[in-house]
Amino acid sequence: MTMTLIADAPVDVDAEGFLTDPEQWNERIAAEIARQNGIAELTDRHWLVVRFMRERYLATGDAPSIRALGKESGVPVKELYQLFPKGPAKLAAKIGGIPKPKGCI
Amino acid sequence: MARKRIVILGGGTGGTMTANRLRRRFDSDEAEIHVVDRDDRHLYQPGLLFVPFGLAKPEKLVRSRRAQLRRGIAFHECEVASVSLEQDEVLLADGTKLPYDVLVVASGAVLQPEETDGLVWAENVHTFYELERAVALRDALEHFQGGRLVVDIVDMPIKCPVAPLEFVFLADWWLRERGLRDKSELVLATPLDGCFTKPIASKHLTYLLEQKRIRLEVEFAAGEVDGAGSRLVSYDGREIPFDLLVAIPLHGGAPYVTRSPGLGDALGFVPVDPHTLQSKAKPNVFAFGDASDLPTSKAGSAAHFQGELLVENVIRFLDGSEPESGYDGHVNCFLETGYGKALLIDFNYELEPVPGHYPARIGLPLLRESRLDHLGKLGFQPLYWHALLPGRNIPGIGTTMPLAGKKIPAGAAAGKVGAR
Numbered sequence: 240m241t242m243t244l245i246a247d248a249p250v251d252v253d254a255e256g257f258l259t260d261p262e263q264w265n266e267r268i269a270a271e272i273a274r275q276n277g278i279a280e281l282t283d284r285h286w287l288v289v290r291f292m293r294e295r296y297l298a299t300g301d302a303p304s305i306r307a308l309g310k311e312s313g314v315p316v317k318e319l320y321q322l323f324p325k326g327p328a329k330l331a332a333k334i335g336g337i338p339k340p341k342g343c344i
Numbered sequence: 345m346a347r348k349r350i351v352i353l354g355g356g357t358g359g360t361m362t363a364n365r366l367r368r369r370f371d372s373d374e375a376e377i378h379v380v381d382r383d384d385r386h387l388y389q390p391g392l393l394f395v396p397f398g399l400a401k402p403e404k405l406v407r408s409r410r411a412q413l414r415r416g417i418a419f420h421e422c423e424v425a426s427v428s429l430e431q432d433e434v435l436l437a438d439g440t441k442l443p444y445d446v447l448v449v450a451s452g453a454v455l456q457p458e459e460t461d462g463l464v465w466a467e468n469v470h471t472f473y474e475l476e477r478a479v480a481l482r483d484a485l486e487h488f489q490g491g492r493l494v495v496d497i498v499d500m501p502i503k504c505p506v507a508p509l510e511f512v513f514l515a516d517w518w519l520r521e522r523g524l525r526d527k528s529e530l531v532l533a534t535p536l537d538g539c540f541t542k543p544i545a546s547k548h549l550t551y552l553l554e555q556k557r558i559r560l561e562v563e564f565a566a567g568e569v570d571g572a573g574s575r576l577v578s579y580d581g582r583e584i585p586f587d588l589l590v591a592i593p594l595h596g597g598a599p600y601v602t603r604s605p606g607l608g609d610a611l612g613f614v615p616v617d618p619h620t621l622q623s624k625a626k627p628n629v630f631a632f633g634d635a636s637d638l639p640t641s642k643a644g645s646a647a648h649f650q651g652e653l654l655v656e657n658v659i660r661f662l663d664g665s666e667p668e669s670g671y672d673g674h675v676n677c678f679l680e681t682g683y684g685k686a687l688l689i690d691f692n693y694e695l696e697p698v699p700g701h702y703p704a705r706i707g708l709p710l711l712r713e714s715r716l717d718h719l720g721k722l723g724f725q726p727l728y729w730h731a732l733l734p735g736r737n738i739p740g741i742g743t744t745m746p747l748a749g750k751k752i753p754a755g756a757a758a759g760k761v762g763a764r
Contacts, residue, residue, distance in 0.1 A: 305565070306499055306594070307610040317567060320579035326563065341639065 246271040250336075257332065257339045261297060264336025272334050277324065281334070285322055288314055292328070293335040302332050302340040348375045348662055351434055351444040353424055354598075355381035355409040357389075357733070358633035358647035358654075359450035365655045365735035367414045375662075378442055380420045380434065381451075384409050387475055388728060389503070390644065390721075393510055393680065395478035397518050402479050412733045424451070427604040429626050446658050449607075449614050449623070449631035451598040453503055453642060459594045460498055461568040469571045469589045472511065473503065484588060485518070490527030491587030493519075496576055497534045498566045498594050501613075503634055503642045506689070508532060508592055509539060509549060510680040516556040517682030533561040533576065533584055542696035544756055545689055548711050552681060566591075595642070597635055613637040618693070619669035621654050628661060630654055639673070640693065646675040648732055652743050655735075674745040676702065678721035686718040687711055692745040698756050701749035703740050710750070 240251055240259055246267040251259045256272075258264055269289060273281050281289070291312040296302045305328040309316035319327035328340050350366060352359045363379050370377075386409040394400035410419045423437035427447065434442040455473055457463040465471070470481040493515060495508050502508075512532050519525040532539065532553070538546040539553060539560055553560055567579035569591065576584040596602075597612025606625050608614050614631035615624040618638055623629040632638070632654050633647030640646050650671050657667040673693030680686045688708050689697035701707040708720055731738055 303610070304500075310610040317579060320565070320567070324580055 258336040289335040296337040348445040352448040354451035396481040424600040453595040453634040457593040490524045494586040530558040533564040545697040620667040649674040685713045700751040704748040
């Protein structure tokens, strides 16, 4: 775990750049992480997913998988991949300032 | 105490074992035990892997569910319509109502090919996760003249997460036996970032894949199967052409779980406490094995290791005591690697699979290909029918993961679990 500056704010991140303390997050940090990962601007649809992920994590201690996200967020899986290329659950978690989703075993 | 009613939904590995154990623990005037399943065909699921290669006879894998249950257990052959958590009652499709003091959900996972665009079973599109489909795949392989054989895991969770790996290992052996290996390409496509979710095992297994010239396509999230065009397309637009596709479809919980308000999660699995197996929905509801959302493999061995504690906790609940936190995530599996060899892996929530021996210093080799592990895998089938399902304890094999015999490398841990 290392301390780094994102959008002028000091935050703790893991080796892959996920925030380890969701309390350190703010919207400017989200926008900056999005830019670093190839999303120039966060649209309303992006925010819907990011907030859903974050709220779910804060309520349950775990972020939803991509399938659960597709079923519950109201954004279909296909669109999730358009919004967050490569790994929607992973990238939305990173932007939302929560740890990397554990996924399945 | 007044006569209690225990209702168990599912007469598979977990449900059968639990019903038999509970029947031995309670006299008939202490508890009624009911088991519900939609049919009377108990399938030995570990045998499915061998069917496509002609190594297991389909009819030898199925027995009557009812016949595996002890006397004094009521078996209802019927679909479940829904569960009412409020009324503590199960409603069956034929209108029968089964009120319960304790409910055990052991109805496993179902395949959901319909959730993936274009995933329709066809001459060139198969799976081996169901008996009828495994037989159809056997027939397709009979006519296979070489080409591109692609195995795709659509998404996790799936039952027996090592089975797709075993399938490509066996396919490599089978193609070589038939003189088709040089005319064939083998591809394993997975949504994970490696061939297995745990780093040390992933490294060992990746080496085996390379040795057997099997191409691994990682982080491939299949969005569409185009059977007519013989290609698999990912959500991010990558394509994998195939001559024969073996797909592992999405899995979900039994349909009645989704029809029962408050019982399941978005995928139809029942959320439970990972150590006590008590559901998060209500204290008198327990779930385990494939039907639960436990963060461990969906496998018969996991249900077996959970089973003993589950029975204790059902009894404790009926006694009015707190459940015990005894489950550590223990699971193990024999992984068939072809040419009469297999390797064994053993792990839990905390410790990923490591080399050594199981269950103690003298025992079966772990994470290393051996003939002994292959024999262990074959020898397990009679043990399944005659010891595991009746709920007898297997000597030396307990609920929690043994450490004796394990060689734990520095840095081995719960490990990175595959996320994307």
